[in-house]
Amino acid sequence: MDITTKNTEAPPPSPQPTEAESKRAARGATRPGDRIFLGLSRGSGILLLVVMAAIAVFLTYRATLAISKDHGNFLTTLEWNTGVNPPTFGIAVLAYGTVISSIIAMVIAVPIAVSIALFLTHYAPRRLSGPISYVIDLLAAVPSIVYGLWGALILVPNLNGLFGWLNDYFGWTGFFSWDEGAPRSMLTVGILLAIMILPIITNVSREVFRQAPLMHQEAALALGATRWEVIRMSVLPFGRSGVISASMLGLGRALGETMAVATVLSPDFLIHLSLLNPGGGTFAQNIASKFGEANEFGRDALIASGLVLFVITLLVNGAARLIIARRKEYSGANA
């Protein structure tokens, strides 16, 4: 956002006269077509910033109204009572649920998506990879409520076996203990989210792997690398930052997913150690299920929780950028 704002201001005087001239030539377009296009594109850029600023101001204002009257601690309180006086509500459960369900989704989806992308680009014959890519694109186009219905009607009734098995072998960890309630839990949400973010991670990874330079793959081959070793030595390192970006796109969708979560989860307002027992909640799911019947103050409180989700998403993106930038020296871009 910073960069865009700076670009609209006059640039500092350039030491190189030729550079300054070329900049002026590019900016001060004299032909009508150029002027119109410049106006349109600059206007769109400014409009985006204005809309973003308006949303941020609105969210912050309404959120402040709610938080200032919160009788509990907004960050740690384990309840959400906005209709009573004094109101007591906190986001701890929502933050935990949102993060944990997204982590589950990523743990399941990223390895599968990367494997599919590698299969499509480096193993599958061409006449197979086309149709498979098409089907994956279709998956991305399915509305999330359809995933939610599928999750509630097909996924939930069929999870008893898996949950029982997890409880038998890993129940001692606490995370996988199960009281044989309906499997409408955080793990269910995570599995469903994994299916939903699989297409976008697969597609972006596939495009990145496809661009892996042939000359580095040949270098690995000529050293006597097997196909997997070629991928490990030249394709994966090249695609690393792309896969991280793809995962972040998927994570963004998982963090903000609403309808599918609301459809399969049996929410409550407690933090459960077990991922298998029903309960918990996510920001988006909580907003969706409470917004309809909330009074104005209740809506402000929900907006405040939405603001926290916004901040979490920003932090996640920032972290991803840091990871990518840290190894820029070694990236394939300067080859």
Place this chain on the structure above:
Amino acid sequence: MAKRIDVSGLTAFYGSHKAIEDISMTVEPRSVTAFIGPSGCGKSTFLRTLNRMHEVTPGGRVEGKVLLDEEDLYGQGIDPVSVRREIGMVFQRPNPFPTMSIFDNVAAGLRLNGGYKKSDLNDIVEKSLKGANLWNEVKDRLNKPGSGLSGGQQQRLCIARAIAVEPKVLLMDEPCSALDPISTLAIEDLIGELKERFTIVIVTHNMQQAARVSDRTAFFNLSAVGQPGRLIEIDDTERIFSNPSVQATEDYISGRFG
């Protein structure tokens, strides 16, 4: 360690297109053999059949025999991966792995084979970089990425990477065509030293280079565009450049070609 290559009746295809036809030749161990010829005559394709890189290209396939000493590289049950571990290759454009440090680039082939101790790796990497005349330039920055080197240094890094696994044969596909004259000279000097230990085959468009570095020279040609390339003659370099036995060779090297 160096081995003899014996090719007989080799024909290579891209799908249904025949790229080279019926090539037979012998490459002596510890010698440099240069392939020259016009663009599209199949000399690079032929080079890539010698370490089974040709079949990596979709539709690429080969008929005929390539013997490395007594072993047929295209024999039944021969794994192309193990062939490429015996026959190293250096490419036209320097292609060090951009995500690896200089050290890791040289060690890449060794790590594929596995079973080296850290101290062994250090020794072999140093020896290979010295063998590629690069050690003095990079010994202080072995942990820096290889892509930070100049083009000529990158190409010598690729040579170090190829010789680190002690191949029997070293194939070079126009290794200097992307380099400036000084880097080219460094590589040519290096080829002269490497032939003490390896059998070297080099494809080049530069006939002076062929004359400078090689003991034997093979001239390839094609009768028309779309026709398969053929080996016209192979002989001692001196003889090819002074008194070749085929008129087409003389026309080509004296610039009267086409």
